Amino acid sequence: MQIGEAFVGSGVNAAHVNTVLGQRDGPVGTAWATALATPRAGHVPFVAVLRPGLAVQPMTLFVNKAGIEPGRHGDLTWGAAQAGVAAGVAEAVAEGIIDRALVGDLVLIAAVWVNPAAEDEEAVFSNNREATLGALRRGSEGSPAVVDVLAERDDAWNPFFRAR
DSSP states (O other): OEEEEEEESOGGGOEEEEEEEEETTSHHHHHHHHHHHOOBTTBOOEEOEEETTEEOSSEEEEEESSOOOTTTHHHIIIIIIHHHHHHHHHHHHHTTSSOGGGGGGEEEEEEEEOOTTOOOHHHHHHHHHHHHHHHHHHHHHTOSOHHHHHHTTTSOEETTEEOO
């Protein structure tokens, strides 16, 4: 199992993607199928596609971290963010981050944050493509290294919080 994380962009159009890649017949496959079969209000996992009828490989389950809000949020989540995730996965295969020979044996879960205030579909697409690719790269490298985590432990921050 490979677990990755990446945050790309800034402001409301930024992307935060977590990935879990593993065998179809293992625990990741079980989690993938369970998540697909158990949607809940505001969170309906779905298979990411490069275009209608062309699911990205490995089969990728898009799981939205933010409940769908009224307005453009749903369109940006199901449209630009989903297309960005699919393109990022395809790029990871093209670059060899995911072994092309193994895609039929693997499944991927992508947990994706789309800010309800997002507005720029091109930025949402691009940021999600890069965040997905980055998360998959980090997962394949086993990054971050523990030494890096420990070096930063006294300076924890994120776009929503920074200690003074």
